[in-house]
Amino acid sequence: MNVPSRVAVVTGAGSGLGRSVAEHLAAAHHRIGVLDLDGEAAEKVAADIRFNGGSAIGIPVDVSEHDEVRAAFDTVRTELGPVEILVTSAGISGFTPFEKISLDEWNRYLAVNLTGTFLCLQAGLPDMAERGWGRIVTISSAAGQAGALRQGHYSASKGGVIAMTKTVALEYAARGITVNTVPPFTADTPMLQEAQRAKQVPGPEMMARFIPAGRVGTGDEIAAVCAFLCSEAASYLTGQVIAVNGGAVL
Ligand SMILES: NC(=O)c1ccc[n+]([C@@H]2O[C@H](COP(=O)([O-])OP(=O)(O)OC[C@H]3O[C@@H](n4cnc5c(N)ncnc54)[C@H](O)[C@@H]3O)[C@@H](O)[C@H]2O)c1
Structure with missing residues (x-):
């Protein structure tokens, strides 16, 4: 099958899951806008993709x-073309007992994880609607499905991402645009490694006991599913919560 090269924006692509998703989409011959708060990391990922052809x-x-x-989406449009694929992986995570979450902390989690996803979807959707083809994958979290101890702010932001994803899927289903969410439980990325170093979550062996598959997942395993959701083949799959989590939350 002749698969067209499309323009994909991946947020949070300077690290972890976003980086893996950008690499998978580049391997599928798409042109990638690598967006990240850390501009140096974003450029390094982009340079690695270019180095690999x-x-x-x-x-x-x-x-x-x-x-x-x-401005970032305008740059992508000018340099690469209209945006047809969007994966939102930019996010922050942390642990604070519910009664100690300050309003500033609460607002920051909502601003990055939920409002950030909202702003990117609004920025990407017009190109997709105009072309009658689009793929969006939001990265949410098992915390947004089932809650998570000391993550009242984080779980609320991710629950919002799941609900928003379903709503956007409904609004755009008849326009050739699919919108799905992938809520990881654990993926071995810098975010998880930092939480383990800070002893905010158990180490890999202990964590594996809570996962039916018996191990923590890799960014690559999650990215492969995201790439499928962005493919031509996934055209009738929308509004779904595709939990790539080794069976941890069903
Ligand atoms: N790793 C896990 O176990 C896990 C579990 C559940 C959900 N998630 C979700 O997966 C996504 C990716 O996480 P990861 O594990 O790859 O973490 P990561 O920390 O490795 O990567 C996150 C990236 O997002 C970027 N980022 C942070 N704030 C930003 C902002 N305001 N604007 C733009 N970029 C910003 C960071 O610079 C970083 O490069 C996050 O949304 C996270 O909540 C991860």
């Missing part, structure tokens, strides 16, 4: 800032 640009952006998001 792909097409990518790195763009620094804070997804919680409306003007920065608009």
Whole structure:
């Protein structure tokens, strides 16, 4: 089958899951806008993709800032073309007992994880609607499905992402645009490794006991499913919560 090269924006692509997703989509011959708060990391990922024969640009952006998001998508359009694929992986995570979550902390989690996803979807959807073809995958979290201890702010933001994803899926289903969410339980990325170093979550062996598959997942395993959701083959799959989690939350 002749698979067209499309323009994909991946947020949080300077690290972890976003980076793996960008690499999978580049391997599928798509041109990648690598967006991240850490501009150097974004450029490094883009440079690695180019080194391997792909097409990518790195763009620094804070997804919680409306003007920065608009400017980043404009740059992608100018340099690579209209956006047809969007994966939102930019996010922050942390642990605070519920009664100790300050309003500033609460607002920051909502701003990055939920408003950031909202702003990116709004920035990406017009190109897709105009072309009658689009794929969106939001990265949410098992915390948004089932709750998580000391993550009242994080789980609320991710629960919001799941609900928003379903709503956008309904609004755009008849326009050739699919919108799904992938809520990881654990993936071995810098975010998880940092939480383990800080002893905020158990180490890999202990964590594996809570996962029916018996181990923590890799970014690659999650990215492969995201790439499928962005493919031509996934055209009738929308509004779904595709939990790539080794059976941890059913
Ligand atoms: N790793 C896990 O176990 C796990 C579990 C559940 C959900 N998730 C979700 O997966 C996504 C990716 O996480 P990861 O594990 O790859 O973490 P990571 O920390 O390795 O990567 C997250 C990336 O997002 C970027 N980022 C943070 N704030 C940003 C902002 N305001 N604007 C733009 N970019 C920003 C960071 O610079 C970083 O490069 C996150 O949304 C996270 O909540 C991860």
